[in-house]
Amino acid sequence: MPSKEEVLEKVTDALVDALGVDEDEVTPEATMVGDLGAESIDFLDIVFRLEKAFGIEIPRSELFPEDILTNAEYVKEGKVTDAGIAELKKRMPFADLSKFETNPQVQDFGNLLTVNDLCRYIETKVAD
Amino acid sequence: MRWFWIDRFLEFESGVRAVAYKNTSITEDHNDDYQPSYPIVPASTIIEGLAQTGGLLVGEHGGFQERVVLAKVAKATFHKYPIAGTTLTYTVELEDIQPDGAFCQCTVKDGDELQAEVQLMFAQLDDRFPEELFEPANFLRMLRLFDLFKVGRTKDGQPIAIPEHLLEAERLDMAAPEAN
Numbered sequence: 001m002p003s004k005e006e007v008l009e010k011v012t013d014a015l016v017d018a019l020g021v022d023e024d025e026v027t028p029e030a031t032m033v034g035d036l037g038a039e040s041i042d043f044l045d046i047v048f049r050l051e052k053a054f055g056i057e058i059p060r061s062e063l064f065p066e067d068i069l070t071n072a073e074y075v076k077e078g079k080v081t082d083a084g085i086a087e088l089k090k091r092m093p094f095a096d097l098s099k100f101e102t103n104p105q106v107q108d109f110g111n112l113l114t115v116n117d118l119c120r121y122i123e124t125k126v127a128d
Numbered sequence: 129m130r131w132f133w134i135d136r137f138l139e140f141e142s143g144v145r146a147v148a149y150k151n152t153s154i155t156e157d158h159n160d161d162y163q164p165s166y167p168i169v170p171a172s173t174i175i176e177g178l179a180q181t182g183g184l185l186v187g188e189h190g191g192f193q194e195r196v197v198l199a200k201v202a203k204a205t206f207h208k209y210p211i212a213g214t215t216l217t218y219t220v221e222l223e224d225i226q227p228d229g230a231f232c233q234c235t236v237k238d239g240d241e242l243q244a245e246v247q248l249m250f251a252q253l254d255d256r257f258p259e260e261l262f263e264p265a266n267f268l269r270m271l272r273l274f275d276l277f278k279v280g281r282t283k284d285g286q287p288i289a290i291p292e293h294l295l296e297a298e299r300l301d302m303a304a305p306e307a308n
Binding site for chain 2 (some may be wrong): 017018041042044045048051052060
């Protein structure tokens with residue numbers, strides 16, 4: 001199993017190649033969308049690179065729970081409900097949702113994921 | 129002018145790789161207009177040729193049922209400026225394919241000389257994008273022009289069969305050509 005450092009190194013390589021950012025921009029706290037400028041199509045690129053780098057398969061719904069965010073049961077007036085938050089936490093145990101929870105606007109969800117979240121996700125996948 | 133940026137396929141192995149060529153010429157306006165009196169083949173037209181080669185490789189893998197579009201030029205390195213008049217060979221290898229997209233590694237050569245290396249990402253459109261990309265009978269005509277079914281082989285070395293839905297569209301088109 002790769003160490004935390006090895007995971008960060010490979011995730012950094014994938015992000016540098018996929019997003020054309022400098023290596024020193026890829027800090028653990030950097031958000032994928034806001035800080036690194038990832039657009040929706042880039043996530044497909046990132047997923048391809050991570051699958052190859054780690055020899056794993058990444059089901060899209062694990063990283064991008066769009067089905068929850070478009071489900072009327074979990075979203076009311078543009079905000080994720082408590083039930084929705086619980087569902088997101090269950091689906092994305094690797095993501096730090098504490099900041100999002102304070103004002104859970106669906107439109108802000110895309111900017112939630114950080115480099116660190118991505119590393120934690122990969123760690124759970126390679127440990128399987 | 130038609131939006132064809134390759135002339136023919138030379139090889140086409142289903143789900144694995146495709147090799148196509150493009151005869152460039154100074155009679156094509158864009159080659160001389162791009163840098164007047166220095167007729168290099170614009171990199172964008174080379175990328176488009178690779179995208180057509182790769183897009184058809186990805187599309188064929190799904191029996192041409194999916195609508196495949198170029199989603200991203202992930203990386204492109206041009207080592208040379210090909211001069212118009214040369215024949216460029218585009219080789220595209222399918223590195224990964226998933227229900228929502230595919231990743232391809234591409235090279236461009238002039239003879240044995242490497243001109244460019246490009247990584248392309250394709251997406252397969254879902255129901256959020258309802259438009260048809262190609263009229264099926266015209267699409268089949270294009271595939272025939274490119275010799276896809278002449279050189280195309282499955283992984284077992286068998287000829288690639290023309291999908292029934294395209295043949296049916298062609299039959300309807302021949303029966304009532306004015307409808308298209």
